[in-house]
Amino acid sequence: MGPQIKPAIPCTHSLEARPGPCCQTFQLANGRESVTNNGRSVRTSGGNCTTKNVVYSVTCKLCSSNNAYVGKTDAQFRQRVNGHRNKCHKFVKAQAPSAADIFDKNILGAHLYFHHGVEEEAAFNRHYVFDILYQVSPVSLRQFEQSCMNDLGSLYPSGLN
Secondary structure (H helix, E strand, C coil), X not given: CCCCCCCCCCCCCCCCCCCCHHHHHHHXXXXXXXXXXXXXXXXXXXXXXXXXXXXXXXEECCCCCCCEEEEEECCCHHHHHHHHHHHHHHHHHCCCCCHHHCCHXXXXXXXXXXXXXXXXXXXXXXXXXXEEEEECCHHHHHHHHHHHHHHHCCCCCCCCC
């Protein structure tokens, strides 16, 4: 039996009430029923910026294919999204980053920089969309992350992993 799929939960933090990273995270969430990469799809699950123990996908809006990244976190979803955003900013701000500077934690910044020539920090919020694929127990995170990578075919060169 698969994990329990939970309905979407609206973010409890409005822009007016609490501007900040939490609201930025929820604005990046797509709310689609499924994520597709090269014709392969995975259904999404519900959640919000404070949901923990999730497997998530990141989709580049600039790519027409090979555009999915799959990750996991046991922290709040917003904390992981903010981690990606910070790594992207640092990568883009680096003086002449090279392919040797690329590793899993900054792959999203490297993708924007090398594949699309994007060199501005604000690009992260404009060009990436996040979806929660599963909310599972902490011990199952890696298993479901690997399963989603396989199901979406997100390993490079077919995706961003």
